[in-house]
Amino acid sequence: MSFKPACGDGTVLEWIKSSYSGADTPSCVEVATAPDHILVRDSKNPTGPRLALAPTTWAAFLPYASGH
Numbered sequence: 001m002s003f004k005p006a007c008g009d010g011t012v013l014e015w016i017k018s019s020y021s022g023a024d025t026p027s028c029v030e031v032a033t034a035p036d037h038i039l040v041r042d043s044k045n046p047t048g049p050r051l052a053l054a055p056t057t058w059a060a061f062l063p064y065a066s067g068h
Contacts, residue, residue, distance in 0.1 A: 017043055 013032040028043035038058040040051040053061070 013039065015041070015043070015046070 015030040018029045
């Protein structure tokens with residue numbers, strides 16, 4: 001099943017699951033890019049809350065996350 005809801009501006013979001021998420025892992029993170037921000041959600045709750053981050057904030061977070 002593919003869940004690709006429209007963004008508020010009509011843009012279709014394509015969610016990408018983290019490469020660290022697997023069938024044997026209960027923690028699943030997905031990200032999607034929108035025109036002016038990066039969205040992050042829990043893949044087990046696709047209609048639940050999302051974090052909206054500025055692209056610069058996301059870029060600053062990635063090196064930290066990859067080291068932990």
